[in-house]
Amino acid sequence: MKPVRCFIAWLIGATGLLPISGCYAPQSLRQSSSTLYTEGRIITTDSGSIRIFWPGTSIQARFEGSEVRMRLYDDAGRNHFAVIIDDTFHHSFRADKGEKEYLLASALPAGRHQVAIYKMTDWFDGESVFYGFKFPYGKPVAETRKPRYQLEFYGNSITVGAGMLTRSHPLYAGSSTNNYLSYGALTARHFNASARFIASSGIGLMVSWGSLIMPEIYDRCNPADSSSRWNFSSYQPDVVIVNLMQNDYALLQQKNNSQFIRRFGSASPAADTIVGRYAGFIAQIRAHYPDAYILCCLGSMSAVRPESPFPAYIRTAVASLNDQNIGTHFFRPVAGNEHPTPEEHEIMARELIQVLTPILSKR
Known part of the structure; x- marks a missing residue:
């Protein structure tokens, strides 16, 4: 006879334990992915677990109850995740190396809630595997x-959100990203x-601080x-934002660099x-996303300062494509030579919102 255990609800992607009330005899039953x-x-995966790679990847669920936990595997112990409860930032945590159960929230008011985990760090900080909410x-x-609209970003550390937090910043929680x-x-x-x-710190379009350039990984x-390989037909964004060439600009001034x-x-x-x-890269994006x-953006670091020729390069490239649905925007440069701070990211967001509002209103 199988032992009878008191109810604990697990939620995973395509397969897993079916939530029921009272007690149950352990068994594997199919669960709706909705x-x-x-x-x-x-x-x-075939078992329903979800492999996580890129920054900004999130997994969300709605539930009734006062507590939510999660089971997660991390292969390096360097990833940080934000926990979002009812569309509000709750806290962040660094995933330990290996498989572990995490308490995400407890003592919540009675009723329905929403939980999400959100990867804050770079893809090269390691792969994670989500096994389920509990x-x-x-x-x-x-x-x-x-969601009302669909966006996709291709970028470097600025788009990742790397280097924005110093140890003295009140929002610092163990990672500068x-x-x-x-x-x-x-x-x-x-x-x-x-x-x-689709963003990676240090990456460029022609040359990177690391071994990979964006045209080599944008379709993975x-x-x-x-x-x-990624199936582009599975997600057709309303707007694609490309913010590349900062690292190209910096590295073209370093002829002794190995890359x-x-x-x-x-x-x-x-x-x-x-x-x-x-x-050529923008033409590749257009081929995948015809509508x-x-x-095409640049900034907000040294590549948009007055001495940089890269805004002109991008304008010329866009003009050569002769496509009325391709435009440009150049962010105002940050005050210093470091990555933009959270406050400067807010300024960038306000700029981008102003640019996108008339574009999205036609979608």
Whole structure:
């Protein structure tokens, strides 16, 4: 005879324990996937667990009850997650290496609630695997969220939200990276939009501080796996925001850098080559998203200062594409030479919201 245990509700993606009241005999029953909402490029395994890679990836559920827990595996112990309860930031935590159960919230008022976990850190901080939410004193209910718009961001550390927090900043919680407070995430929440962040600190379009450039990973689901291809038809954004070339600008001034030598040899690429490479990448984005508006951005660091030729390169590249649904925006540069702070990300978000409002009003 199977032992009878008191009720604990587990919620996972496609398969798992079916919530019931009272007590149950343990068994594996199929559960509706309508109880979870996910954002980001993820891989759902045959067992229903969800593999998490990119910054800004989130998993959300609605439930009745006063407490929610989660089971998560992290392969490096460097990832940080935000916990969102009822659309409000609750706290953040660093995932321990290995598999562990985490208490996300307790002593909540009676009634229905919403919980979400949100990856704040870079993809190279490691892969995580979500095994399920757990509701010890309640049950999941159907997830009905329908974002008004769909956005997708391609970018570097600025878009990731890296380097925004120093140890002395009141919002610092163990990591200087916080995608949840990035200009893109703030913009998405303003518009009640879903958002996907195909972003990596240090990356460029032609040359990066690391070994990969954006054209080599933009079409991956798992950025660490060259065979992991993303199905672009599964998510067709209303607007694609591309904010690249800051690292290209910086590295083109460092001819002794190993990645400069690897990509270019001893000579910097000519201006028409830079323009052509940028236009070619935007053309690739257009091929995947024929109906999207593409906004080619730059900033808010040194690449948008007066001495930089890169805004002109981008304008020329966009003009060469002769596409009325591709535009440009250049963020105002930050005051110093560091990454934008949370306050400067808010300024960037206000700029982007102003640009996107008339574009999205036509969608």
